[in-house]
Amino acid sequence: MTQLSPPLAAKVAGLTSSAIRDLLKLTARGDIVSLAGGLPDAELMPGERIARAADSALRGTGSLQYTESPGWGPLRAVLAERETARLGRTVGVNEVFVTHGSQQALSLLAEVLLDPGALVVVEDPAYVGALQAFRAAGARIVAVPMDADGLRVDLLTELLERGERPAVVHTVSNFHNPGGVTMSPARRRELAVLAETHGFWVIEDDPYGELWFDRPAPEPVAVYSPQVIRLSSASKILAPTLRVGWMVAPAHVCRAVELLKQGADLCGSALTQQITTELLADTDWLTAHIGTVRAAYAERAKALTHSVRTRLGDRMTCSKAAGGMFVWAAFTDGTDTGALLPKALDAGVAYVPGQAFAVESAYPNALRMCFTTSSPSALDEAIARLARVSE
């Protein structure tokens, strides 16, 4: 039997193995309240609306065939219109590229923008999917910490002053996964200026921006510079099954990504792209639908943070939960969340230890909690269990 090539072992080892997935397998036990997932709530997804759109798309044969590599034309047109509104400038269809979820945009951009050994700056703690894509491309990764206002742009500046020359800076600008924070408008402007001054790309990864609770997310970083490539996705506002993500980038970047997309998987699904087009173009329905998701997640997030405050008090800090799907929390009493996890699972609560998202800093006392798929009472019970086992 032929073995995998020795460098494959290295490649595989270099990828953060999916600790989260392995953990999720353990949390299938029915008596566990899982805060460990990272999934939107399927109960809130518009199954019937998708079924109607599927039926309508399948009346023509155009939904059955291969589609264009950059995405079905009308979908790109709808996305260009949405992004024009979001960015406050005319976004052309040739600046919009549809990918198989925004993970594929990360992966193809990593290939397009990075030579092996190129420097990528990520946030610490980091979105694990981005680390996977950048590591697979052979990038050197340096992490810059975040605070309540998002990426510490002052520390990025110091890094640049020390002579580091990143090819890419990756940021989850809104309602960070896992950090829960949102980059302030001032830092967005500063980051854009740095990108132009130092000639790096910013990848603004924004799957959660529309899931704000009390007030809309700030204007995208991409508003401030054409050096910002903006990613978003239908997964969190409609359904992951559509596998529709998109990228807004200069036309020459889109063309380069197109060549790689052809080699990677030829094209996306004409069916799911047509469904997505119909739903995104039905703006009244869409606004109401996202409003429903937002209200449900807001209620859950508030229940979770309220429980943390009342049941753990000063023993735990946590992010504000102003939107998105996650709260990042940390024990202040030295509790090690990795060591605690087996006991927590015994007690019927699951979470992801902070260390799973660590790049350079250590987060032994931190944890990520996902509030999307549990009721307020289940979330309260989860925190009660966590408080009990961590005493």
Added chain:
Amino acid sequence: MTQLSPPLAAKVAGLTSSAIRDLLKLTARGDIVSLAGGLPDAELMPGERIARAADSALRGTGSLQYTESPGWGPLRAVLAERETARLGRTVGVNEVFVTHGSQQALSLLAEVLLDPGALVVVEDPAYVGALQAFRAAGARIVAVPMDADGLRVDLLTELLERGERPAVVHTVSNFHNPGGVTMSPARRRELAVLAETHGFWVIEDDPYGELWFDRPAPEPVAVYSPQVIRLSSASKILAPTLRVGWMVAPAHVCRAVELLKQGADLCGSALTQQITTELLADTDWLTAHIGTVRAAYAERAKALTHSVRTRLGDRMTCSKAAGGMFVWAAFTDGTDTGALLPKALDAGVAYVPGQAFAVESAYPNALRMCFTTSSPSALDEAIARLARVSE
């Protein structure tokens, strides 16, 4: 009239001169009979059956969420059962991996199996999607010619005797694209023995195997050795929109591909995978459906080759058209198919010149003709035009 598909334009764009690419864009002209496409016939795709399966899948929320990276469990189970029948040995679910079309399997396998500079042997003329995937992985590519019995395994043997050590040999074993030929059973066995002796992987790329006309394709190369990784796809037997391809490979290869798939695009579409599962599991319906496609393509293929014989006679040789979607033909009178193309387009017939698929050999007199999307009379008219302009 068939238009040059965007994906084909893309494929061609990746590999042929801009001159050919620009010329082929003209095939969108309504008066051109295009043999230049590479698409299955959308009119034969089971749109209504897919719509019923979509409706049924969308009654549950399970079809809306992210699915597992290696593919939805029941789809892998159905595929394992099909492949068990095809390979004559028990294929486990852990040996089946679902990809976003078989192009993604090529792309992920290239990353898993190849170090930069590794040698890949391909067939000449070659499937261009495979060249793209192998080139993207930085492989060194050597091509071995085919004859009417497929890959010249004797020439591969000579290459091995000269000390070349391929990591991978890629073959489109059945109804080759673009070559039209099928590898003989004897060569399949010889290839498998060479793989085991010399420790290389064979990637047996088999999207067309079920589209046989008069008699079934021979047993897969994968029957003869576990060193053969077998790829197939729902695109040609059901519909490309499903974006469902699959790979049968040793479990450790599937696990390595899984890690890369997570970084590439996380997972496929639960919806299209559930649709595919229902259609593949409905075996009576499937058998009848594939029979219909096979009969239609057989009629078209026979019409095309009959027209070539009657209208071009000794001036053109062509492959047997025993299945699949393509005929590979060559002028025997020295006609240069690249130089002829502008005149052919003027006369209302499009094809892809052989040079578009050349790796090491030259095919100045050859052309690929796709017979899937034109009626017998349109195919005859196309050949009449070709005969006229090449006189």
